[in-house]
Amino acid sequence: MSWGPAASFSSFLACELSAFSNLSHRGRTNYINLGSFLIKPVQRIMRYPLLLMELQGATPESHPDKNPIKDAVRAAKEINVNINEYKRRKDLVVKYRKGDEESLIDKIYKLNIHSIIKKSNRVSSHLKHLTGLSPQIKDEAFEETEKNFRMQERLIKSFIRDLSVYLQHIRVRP
Numbered sequence: 001m002s003w004g005p006a007a008s009f010s011s012f013l014a015c016e017l018s019a020f021s022n023l024s025h026r027g028r029t030n031y032i033n034l035g036s037f038l039i040k041p042v043q044r045i046m047r048y049p050l051l052l053m054e055l056q057g058a059t060p061e062s063h064p065d066k067n068p069i070k071d072a073v074r075a076a077k078e079i080n081v082n083i084n085e086y087k088r089r090k091d092l093v094v095k096y097r098k099g100d101e102e103s104l105i106d107k108i109y110k111l112n113i114h115s116i117i118k119k120s121n122r123v124s125s126h127l128k129h130l131t132g133l134s135p136q137i138k139d140e141a142f143e144e145t146e147k148n149f150r151m152q153e154r155l156i157k158s159f160i161r162d163l164s165v166y167l168q169h170i171r172v173r174p
Helices: 005-026 034-058 066-101 104-109 113-131 140-172
Strands: none
Touching (some): 034 066, 034 140, 066 140
């Protein structure tokens, strides 16, 4: 049996889908929604560095797998840093997009001196960029990541819609 990441994820997914299938036939699930299934692999990824560090500590220095385990710990930590940074940037984008949906009364209610100073600095910086007094800095990696994120978000929403239609379809069948 292979113990690589793909095999672990495949076995996890097969187990979760089997459990979901068995529960959905009874008409009830132990989970609130599909999102709880989709977040499980991400939550488990965050625990991998801890598990690998524990394995690394229990592995003798002379063991041939000691260096690959060190590499795995380093890689798992790097993946978690990337996930956290990606989530931080996504949350930042969502925060500012959510601001567009608020009513004027909600925005006025949130005003304080700090937010006024911050907003005026942003407007000032934006005007400097527009007039050419200050060069505009573009983070191409962020732009590309955000574009990919939006595409993934659309695909997941489409998947959820399709799954919902499928589940309704199998519930209707006798």
